[in-house]
Amino acid sequence: MRLHRNLVFAVIDGLHEIFNEEAYADKVVQKLLKRDKRWGSRDRGFVAETIYEIVRWKRLYAEIGEVAAPFSRDNLWRIFAVWATLRGITLPDWKQIAPTPTRRIKGKFDELSKIRKFRESIPDWIDEIGKEELGKKWDQEISALNTQAPVVLRANSLKTTKETLRSLLEDENIDTEFVKGYPSAVQLTERTNVFSTEVFKKGFFEVQDASSQLVADFLDIKPGQRVVDTCAGAGGKTLHLAALMQNKGQIIAMDIYSNKLKELKRRARRAGAHNIEPRVIESTKDIKKLHNKADRVLIDAPCSGLGILRRNPDAKWKLRPEFLETIKRTQSEILENYSKMVKPGGKLVYATCSILPSENQEQVKKFLNTEVGKDFTFLKDKKILSHESGYDGFYMALLEKKQHQGT
Structure with a gap:
């Protein structure tokens, strides 16, 4: 060379x-x-x-x-x-x-x-925390997180099927394969710029890691429901929710950053997702208005991002131990405040792209012991490690709000 x-x-x-x-x-x-x-x-x-x-x-x-x-x-x-x-x-x-x-x-x-x-x-402190929280699995996990992430697309079911998407990409000389166990995922066999394709411009797919594609499914949503995506960002999961709901019902996409929601609007137009209403969180009032109103609430919480080091390798140099402590407090507050939007009988998913139990199952456990959390029942969770799945490290927990509170 x-x-x-x-x-x-x-x-x-x-x-x-x-x-x-x-x-x-x-x-x-x-x-x-x-x-x-x-x-x-x-x-x-x-x-x-x-x-x-x-x-x-x-x-x-x-x-x-x-x-x-x-x-x-x-x-x-x-x-x-x-x-x-x-x-x-x-x-x-x-x-x-x-x-x-x-x-x-x-x-x-x-x-x-x-x-x-x-x-x-890796920095010493990340190595120590990884070993402390993941034990023997840390060796394999950090090794997997140092490999290049594959490019995975999510076929947008509002416009196409994954089979059609695959053949349309083939027409543009892009080879892909299906990913077993992921209903909408199509993976590139070699890296290429998919954003310049006609298929992308028409909104037939989004680039979304396979692990991230499991979150919307985990929420167990049905067309016609009212769903709140509380930390929507630029809307990767929001758009997936819209597709699963077949554009029926309402998705309120909330975030504290208005520029991210602007990007979400743009993406929603391209994807043909019409049931998304972006709302900037400016104060606690915006949350209070929705107390007990949502059939489903997704909390894709801010986190250390240790599960996505493959695509953000510079994060390991920017992360600081004190940030990790702060973010855990933020996660607890978000869970406690945003969970109040779930109506009795409704469901909530708490998700992060972290592999640390202290940001994941321990946060859920802690929440279930709070005054607000006592109204919820833990249904199931999913811990995704990179070395086991081949995709990003992720966590998701499904909780249900009890029908008769206080009885």
């Missing part, structure tokens, strides 16, 4: 923004891909994948390259040289690349691979 100067420079610039300026990797990559109109899809693929790869393995590569944050440009070139050497890429004779001790790099890689926090390239 021959390295091209302008592509490698783009990678170095991107890493500088992500590591030294706390920018989000996905935003940096998005911006960089527009840098040069002459780049073909292979060039853009190289820039995106190399950046993500180096972000994922930052701790390991920095340790091998003997550099520490904050990284100077020379440091970033050293990290890049480590990445290239381990990939068996011959380094060009550029002034930015110092003579690289290939054998020493490989020797150090073998040595550090014996220590999990370096081998899996």
Whole structure:
């Protein structure tokens, strides 16, 4: 593989923004891909994948390259040289690349691979929490979370079936396969930009990980119901709910961020989902108005995001132990406040994209022991680990509100 100067420079610039300026990797990559109109899809693929790869393995590569944050440009070139050497890429004779001790790099890689926090390239504190909460499963789980996530689409049943979607994509030279056990999922056999396809523009599918596709189903909804999606964001799960409800009934999509709901409106138009009403949560009044009014409530709670490190590898460097403590308090408050919207006999799903029991089953257990929670019965839950499913780590619990409260 021959390295091209302008592509490698783009990678170095991107890493500088992500590591030294706390920018989000996905935003940096998005911006960089527009840098040069002459780049073909292979060039853009190289820039995106190399950046993500180096972000994922930052701790390991920095340790091998003997550099520490904050990284100077020379440091970033050293990290890049480590990445290239381990990939068996011959380094060009550029002034930015110092003579690289290939054998020493490989020797150090073998040595550090014996220590999990370096081998899996994670901060000490995440390694400790993972081991404490997941025990023996942590080894396999963190290893799975360091692999690249597959691209999974959800066929939009308001407009098509997964069989039709598959053949339409084939017409655009995109190969896919069905995913056993996931009713609407279609997986790409190799990565490609699906957003430029005609099928996407017509709203026949959304990109949505297979684990995430299980959440709307778990809510046990029926057409005609009133459903509240309390942390709707840009609406991946909201749109799935609309499809399952066949556009019948009402979905109130709530969020504290109005810009996310704007994006949801746009996506809903494309998907042909007409039963969604976006509402910004501006105060507790917005929640109170809906007390005891909803047949179904989905709480896709904010969380550490440790279950989706495959698609957000920079999250492990941005996460802080104090954030984890704060988010757990937020989860408890959200569960307690938003659950009041469920009417007697209605159901609630609490979901996170975390793999930590302290954000998941322990939160549900704690909630069931509160004054509000005593009105609910636990029906079932689902713990999804990446190394077992091949998809994102996720958690979901289904609770039902008792018909006769206080009896």
